[in-house]
Amino acid sequence: MTASPPLLAPEATARARAPLASAATLPPQAYRDPAIFAAERACLFASAWLPLARLDQIPEPGDYIAMDLMDQPVLVVHGMDGEIRVLSNVCLHRAAPLAEPGPGHRRLFSCPYHAWSYDTEGQLIRAPLMDGADHFDTRNCRLPQLRSEIWQGFILATLDETAAPFAPQVTGFTDYVAPYRLDDMAIARTLDFPGHWNWKVLVENFMEAYHHIATHSATLEPVFHARDSHIPDNDGQPWSILHMPAADVSGPHPEGTLPGLTDAQAHDLLATVLFPHFLLGIQGNGAVWYQLLPRAHDEVDLRIHVLLPRSTVPPEAWDETADAVAALVTVIHEEDIAANNLVWQGLTAPLTTQGRLSPLEKSIWQMNQWWLTRMGL
Ligand code: FES
Ligand SMILES: [Fe+2]
Structure with a gap:
């Protein structure tokens, strides 16, 4: 029996593994090979903590959001008991999803197929016409619950029973962004952008400012x-x-800036990633959450959420502020879409090889080191 060849050539991984000053990008196959995407699903996404929703999206008991976590339909539910849970959105009878994707409010999830009904804790309450089924007791039937964690107002979940808890893995990050009070923010607008590239093209574009000189000149x-x-x-x-x-950090702090920030904190912009693809852009008066849903090696849905601080943006200014930020984000992202389209065009060309990274692209290098290790390369 012969061993299968590595997914990437060892020489290519060595070039990406080199110290930043001499490092190359990942090779084009890392983006365009469906086998790599399949490996990413197994090695990265299946074991990752992924952000599903914000607490402010399900503020009341009974509020929920149905969505897919890879192939697993899930319900992010604010239970009638006050607990936040992430439950399997698949009926225990014959596997019909209980709720269609999207937000809603329910006390019971009644299956559209044969009307089995579950409460907001995942407990089966009612299963009609099951008399005569031996040893069947609704009290023993509960929707599987995923591990979830609340961090800075985000609800994260993982499909991995053995994954280490999320928060202790990102303490340096949490300290860095603490002044911006992410947990005080709420989603004010959401914009949807389908993308026809590999998900890493989008992450890399988000995580370097080098392209400001051309794309965003x-x-x-x-x-x-x-x-x-x-x-x-x-x-x-x-x-x-x-x-x-x-x-220039000398002017007055922008409208809605949180109190207590330095002039630099009030004016600077942070672009951040929690690997593999939890992207946040953060400023002193708000943030954007780029929620990525990788669909295939060449397809990634992007949902951009505009977050505003509840403590400094008054209700009467909320909509106007949200619309202004959404308009600005759209202009910037349309410039980035054009750049990502260019990159994807080139990455799929047969003669394309690894390129050299600028020291300004250290985030891409940091991500690549993590990616290579997690992929076993
Ligand atoms: S599949 Fe849900 S009740 Fe039958
Ligand atoms: Fe950009």
């Missing part, structure tokens, strides 16, 4: 110069922070 570069961006060491923890200092 008229929008971001005048405010956040590419050359000033810097990226702290992550001490081997699974995250990266791109810090983009504002060119």
Whole structure:
């Protein structure tokens, strides 16, 4: 029996593994090979803590959001008992999903197929016409519950029973962003953008400011110069922070800025990733959450959530502020879509090889080291 060849050539992984000053990108196959995507699902996504929703999306008992966590339909539920749970959204009878994707409010989840009904804790309450089924007791039937964690107002879950808890893995990150009070924020707008590229193209684009000089030359570069961006060491923890200092921090703090921030904190922009693809852009008066749903090696759905601080944006200014941020985010993201389209065009060309990274792209390098290790490469 012969061993199967490695997914990537050892010479290619060695070039990506080199110290930042001499490192290359991942090779094109890492993005365009469906076998790599299948391996990512098994090695990265199946064991990752992935952000599903915000607490502010399900504030009341009975509120829920139905969605897919890879192939597993789930219900993120605010139980009538006050607990937040992530439950399997698959009926215990003959496997019909209980609720269609999207938000809602229910006291009971009644299956559309044969009307088995579950409470918001996942307990089967009613199963009609089951008389005569031996040893069947609804009290012994409960929807499987995934491990979940609340961090900074986000509800994360994992399919991995043995995954280490999330928060202790990202302590350096949590400390860095603590002044921005992410747990005080709430989703004010959500924008959907399907993308026809590999998910890593989007993450890499999000995590470097080098492209401000061309892609965003008229929008971001005048405010956040590419050359000033810097990226702290992550001490081997699974995250990266791109810090983009504002060119001018002398003016008044922008509207809605949290109290107690320094002039730099009030004006600078952070782009951050918790590996593999939990993306947050953070400023002193709000944040954006880029929720990625990788569908295939060449397809990733993106949901951009605009978050505003509840303590500094008054209700009467909420909609106007949200619309203004959403409009700005759309302009920037449309510039990024054009860049991602270009990259995908080139990555799928047969003569394309690994490129050299700029030291300004340290986040990509940090992510690649984590990716290679987790992929066993
Ligand atoms: S599949 Fe749900 S009640 Fe039959
Ligand atoms: Fe960009």
